[in-house]
Amino acid sequence: MIEWPLLVASGLLGSAHCLGMCGPFALAIGSAAPAWRANLARQAAWSAGRLFTYAVLGGAAGFVGLRMSRALVGWTNVPAILAIAAGLLLVVQGLLAAGVIRRRGVAAGGCPGGGAFRALLTARGTVEVFLAGMFTGLLPCGLLYGMLALAAATHDVPRGLLTMVAFGAGTVPALLVAGLGGSILGLAARRHLHAIAAWCLVLTGCVSIARGAGFVHFGDATPAGCPLCSPEVTPEASP
Amino acid sequence: MAGTVACDYCGLPLAGRAVSLEPTGGLGPPRFCCLGCRFAASITASSGADGEARWMMTRLGLAIFFTMNVMVFTMLLWSQQEGAAADPSAGSRVFYDLARHACLLFTGPVLLLLGGPLVDDTLADLRRGRIGISLLLLAGVAAAFGQSAWATWQGNGHVYFEVACMVLLAVTLGRWLEASGKLRTTSALRDLQKLLPDRVRLVTADGEAEVPLAEVRPGSVVRLLPGEHVPTDGRIVAGCGAIDERTVTGESVPVVKGPGDRLHSGTLDLDGELLVEVTAAPGAGTLERLIDAVTAAAAGGSRQQRLAERIAAWFLPLVLVVAAGSCAVHWWREGMAAGVLAGLAVVVVSCPCALGVATPLALWAAIGNAARRQVLVRDGDAFERLGSARSWCFDKTGTLTTGCRLTDVLLLPAAAAAGIRDDDDLLAVAGALARGSTHVHAQAIVDEAEARGLAAVATLEVRTVPGRGIEGRLASDGATVQLGSVRWIERLCGEAGIDRARAVPAGEAHSALAIDGRVIGCLWYAETLRPESKATVAALLARGVRPLILSGDRPERVARIADEIGVEWEAPLLPEGKLERIKALTGEGRGVVMVGDGINDAPSLAAADAGVALGCGADVSRWSADICLLRDDLSDLPWLADLAARTGRTIRWNLLWAFGYNAALVPLAAAGWVHPALAALAMLASSLFIVTSSLRLADGGAERPAPSAGAVDHLPRPPAPQALETAEAAGAHR
Numbered sequence: 001m002i003e004w005p006l007l008v009a010s011g012l013l014g015s016a017h018c019l020g021m022c023g024p025f026a027l028a029i030g031s032a033a034p035a036w037r038a039n040l041a042r043q044a045a046w047s048a049g050r051l052f053t054y055a056v057l058g059g060a061a062g063f064v065g066l067r068m069s070r071a072l073v074g075w076t077n078v079p080a081i082l083a084i085a086a087g088l089l090l091v092v093q094g095l096l097a098a099g100v101i102r103r104r105g106v107a108a109g110g111c112p113g114g115g116a117f118r119a120l121l122t123a124r125g126t127v128e129v130f131l132a133g134m135f136t137g138l139l140p141c142g143l144l145y146g147m148l149a150l151a152a153a154t155h156d157v158p159r160g161l162l163t164m165v166a167f168g169a170g171t172v173p174a175l176l177v178a179g180l181g182g183s184i185l186g187l188a189a190r191r192h193l194h195a196i197a198a199w200c201l202v203l204t205g206c207v208s209i210a211r212g213a214g215f216v217h218f219g220d221a222t223p224a225g226c227p228l229c230s231p232e233v234t235p236e237a238s239p
Numbered sequence: 240m241a242g243t244v245a246c247d248y249c250g251l252p253l254a255g256r257a258v259s260l261e262p263t264g265g266l267g268p269p270r271f272c273c274l275g276c277r278f279a280a281s282i283t284a285s286s287g288a289d290g291e292a293r294w295m296m297t298r299l300g301l302a303i304f305f306t307m308n309v310m311v312f313t314m315l316l317w318s319q320q321e322g323a324a325a326d327p328s329a330g331s332r333v334f335y336d337l338a339r340h341a342c343l344l345f346t347g348p349v350l351l352l353l354g355g356p357l358v359d360d361t362l363a364d365l366r367r368g369r370i371g372i373s374l375l376l377l378a379g380v381a382a383a384f385g386q387s388a389w390a391t392w393q394g395n396g397h398v399y400f401e402v403a404c405m406v407l408l409a410v411t412l413g414r415w416l417e418a419s420g421k422l423r424t425t426s427a428l429r430d431l432q433k434l435l436p437d438r439v440r441l442v443t444a445d446g447e448a449e450v451p452l453a454e455v456r457p458g459s460v461v462r463l464l465p466g467e468h469v470p471t472d473g474r475i476v477a478g479c480g481a482i483d484e485r486t487v488t489g490e491s492v493p494v495v496k497g498p499g500d501r502l503h504s505g506t507l508d509l510d511g512e513l514l515v516e517v518t519a520a521p522g523a524g525t526l527e528r529l530i531d532a533v534t535a536a537a538a539g540g541s542r543q544q545r546l547a548e549r550i551a552a553w554f555l556p557l558v559l560v561v562a563a564g565s566c567a568v569h570w571w572r573e574g575m576a577a578g579v580l581a582g583l584a585v586v587v588v589s590c591p592c593a594l595g596v597a598t599p600l601a602l603w604a605a606i607g608n609a610a611r612r613q614v615l616v617r618d619g620d621a622f623e624r625l626g627s628a629r630s631w632c633f634d635k636t637g638t639l640t641t642g643c644r645l646t647d648v649l650l651l652p653a654a655a656a657a658g659i660r661d662d663d664d665l666l667a668v669a670g671a672l673a674r675g676s677t678h679v680h681a682q683a684i685v686d687e688a689e690a691r692g693l694a695a696v697a698t699l700e701v702r703t704v705p706g707r708g709i710e711g712r713l714a715s716d717g718a719t720v721q722l723g724s725v726r727w728i729e730r731l732c733g734e735a736g737i738d739r740a741r742a743v744p745a746g747e748a749h750s751a752l753a754i755d756g757r758v759i760g761c762l763w764y765a766e767t768l769r770p771e772s773k774a775t776v777a778a779l780l781a782r783g784v785r786p787l788i789l790s791g792d793r794p795e796r797v798a799r800i801a802d803e804i805g806v807e808w809e810a811p812l813l814p815e816g817k818l819e820r821i822k823a824l825t826g827e828g829r830g831v832v833m834v835g836d837g838i839n840d841a842p843s844l845a846a847a848d849a850g851v852a853l854g855c856g857a858d859v860s861r862w863s864a865d866i867c868l869l870r871d872d873l874s875d876l877p878w879l880a881d882l883a884a885r886t887g888r889t890i891r892w893n894l895l896w897a898f899g900y901n902a903a904l905v906p907l908a909a910a911g912w913v914h915p916a917l918a919a920l921a922m923l924a925s926s927l928f929i930v931t932s933s934l935r936l937a938d939g940g941a942e943r944p945a946p947s948a949g950a951v952d953h954l955p956r957p958p959a960p961q962a963l964e965t966a967e968a969a970g971a972h973r
Contacts (some may be wrong), residue, residue, distance in 0.1 A: 063318055127301070131301065180427075
């Protein structure tokens with residue numbers, strides 16, 4: 001079936017990238033809990049919230065992929081094209097993280113919900129922390145979009161959902177460490193890890209592109225199949 | 240504030256809005272400008288507190304959580320529907336039933352969490368005998384949920400749980416976004432309001448008691464401790480302290496005040512314990528009047544806003560008609576479900592709120608931003624015109640320039656006989672006399688003497704000769720000393736042409752010093768240009784604006800200043816002449832801004848498309864300008880022009896978006912091509928776009944660069960050392 005290890009690895013390796021944006025949130029979550037054990041529970045609830053959002057988004061992406069592949073029945077290469085698009089997104093994201101290409105300045109518009117989100121992050125209850133995790137999952141993130149394109153390429157709701165859960169699970173360890181230990185790793189070590197992770201992202205993207213390209217059928221009427229599944233499994237297989 | 244009704248949540252005016260327009264009264268049911276504010280208020284009871292914001296977020300978050308669950312199961316149902324038609328096996332049926340019941344289970348909490356405010360809003364509408372959007376939304380949600388619950392119970396038929404959830408969630412979220420956006424635009428003014436203490440120490444014959452501020456009356460005496468803000472306008476009865484008045488006058492150097500001096504509400508007592516006799520009732524103090532003036536400006540809105548409101552008033556009935564028509568047609572042709580869905584989609588996708596908030600939100604955000612930088616906007620229309628104005632007229636004295644400085648000293652042959660060896664000796668004597676005068680030339684001499692670190696010579700019997708100068712006696716040898724206009728000194732000493740010894744530009748102001756009836760020397764002065772004047776004019780020129788000096792001063796002096804900063808000029812003009820000139824420019828239709836001092840230039844300020852005043856000080860009632868720079872810093876002008884231009888652009892984009900969006904999506908929804916859940920998402924995205932683009936105006940440039948030398952240079956005595964260095968540097972440069 002889907003190459004779950006690859007997805008988990010993407011999350012795992014990509015999560016050094018996550019530390020940039022989501023790391024501060026993990027720290028904020030931890031700052032409200034003095035005790036180590038309480039903090040662990042909060043970090044778990046927060047990550048669960050994130051995974052929940054990823055799962056829903058993955059399911060939605062899978063559904064969109066399904067609708068697209070059905071709507072464009074004559075166009076056999078939808079999943080393959082999605083896989084290539086996802087790969088390109090991941091490569092761009094990796095190159096951005098590696099500093100090879102530069103991001104244009106993003107105008108920081110005021111988010112009206114910002115204050116309330118902050119309030120949730122530092123709230124005492126576990127439910128609030130779970131919700132904070134849920135909203136964290138909605139933050140704009142190039143890595144996430146790349147993975148969502150992959151989920152869409154599965155053109156199946158449960159599999160799209162699982163794709164994102166697998167990816168999300170990969171991001172948990174790094175954020176857990178960040179949230180619990182704050183500064184276990186020195187600055188230099190984090191910088192190295194960041195660079196390695198960036199190139200791993202590029203690699204994941206390249207694999208996705210290659211696999212997608214391998215499944216593109218020119219002038220062939222038979223369904224191209226799913227680039228992330230073994231060739232024997234047809235897209236219409238029941239979940 | 241008289242004449243307008245403010246929303247009880249966000250504080251924005253309701254006047255002219257489609258919702259809640261009842262006569263204002265202190266009590267009575269709370270009034271809200273939109274569903275979002277009602278929702279936010281229903282949870283927060285009072286705005287802003289941290290824990291309450293958290294509870295609101297929790298409630299919204301849980302609703303989102305349940306809705307997301309519903310969506311996943313709905314997508315599973317949808318993705319199986321097409322396959323299931325070919326495979327009606329038992330397994331597929333069990334899956335169906337499970338998914339539907341899961342949807343039902345998760346939809347219930349969403350209705351409970353978010354339905355309340357919508358029901359309240361509907362009831363409020365009905366009580367007023369009106370059919371509003373809320374009623375239609377509620378009916379649509381109820382129909383979708385009722386039909387789905389029935390179908391789930393029966394085990395067959397279509398379910399629309401996702402419609403009920405998404406519509407409710409998106410409507411609440413969209414309106415709440417708008418409400419919290421509005422709340423943010425008024426935060427700058429609320430921050431000002433917070434400067435006033437809630438409780439004060441009231442001193443009576445019986446002793447001292449802490450009472451709420453509202454219980455204070457004019458005539459009451461309150462005790463003020465160091466570090467406290469003045470609760471309302473008053474007069475010091477006893478005590479003495481340094482007062483930081485920057486909130487109301489923009490003045491960053493504290494002013495020392497003692498018994499008899501007036502205090503403005505909102506200013507900060509830095510170090511003295513004061514007994515203050517209250518002179519203004521709470522709510523009528525300087526700071527409150529200032530806030531009221533800005534609030535009134537925002538309530539007045541602008542031309543575009545009134546246009547948008549007129550259109551919005553037509554838009555609502557139009558949407559209702561389209562929704563009803565679409566519902567009827569689809570019901571007749573495809574059955575009830577299709578009819579309800581199409582009608583609901585029209586109501587949900589249309590964004591009348593966006594039309595209503597597109598302009599005021601942007602204007603409010605910009606006015607609040609300006610207020611944070613101590614630029615007070617009193618007229619929204621004028622503010623909008625400022626952004627596109629092409630002619631900027633400046634008054635010279637007090638606007639581009641501030642005070643005077645000494646430029647040159649001339650020693651005459653008689654000086655040596657009087658024991659004056661060099662410029663410093665002359666300045667030490669002149670400075671000692673000048674200390675007793677407030678004349679700008681005297682100030683310039685004292686500035687220079689202090690800058691050179693000269694000790695004042697002891698003098699006796701110093702007195703001012705009105706219109707001529709100062710005279711006194713030297714303590715050392717009793718010799719008479721006179722400092723004053725050249726004519727006066729020449730007459731006193733019987734000499735003539737004493738100032739011709741050195742060639743200086745004609746028209747330069749100068750005075751002379753005499754000791755024992757002999758003319759000792761002459762002193763020349765020049766107006767001090769505000770250090771930021773040149774950069775300000777350059778920035779305005781870069782904007783493609785035509786700056787122009789209109790002055791009542793002598794042409795040669797105006798020309799010198801104008802040449803230095805590179806501007807065209809016209810002088811001498813009487814106030815009536817300035818007014819004529821402004822009117823003529825206004826007639827050209829290119830937009831005219833007049834920058835001047837709030838009192839002398841009042842007629843021209845009023846005649847211009849936008850009048851900007853400096854030196855408004857604390858007295859709001861004397862303002863005749865549309866916009867006031869509390870801090871007297873000209874470098875606020877290019878920033879303000881940018882903000883105004885950005886505001887205009889944002890408003891036009893917002894309106895364009897609101898119209899374009901509605902024109903594109905309402906017909907699609909009416910045709911039945913937009914699923915209500917998607918319509919809800921589209922509406923949410925539209926609200927988000929408008930709110931975020933408007934809020935960008937609330938943030939840009941609020942952080943201020945370090946105070947420019949100009950802000951320091953024209954401060955009253957004692958001048959900061961760097962001010963004198965600046966003046967010296969400028970002098971050396973000339």
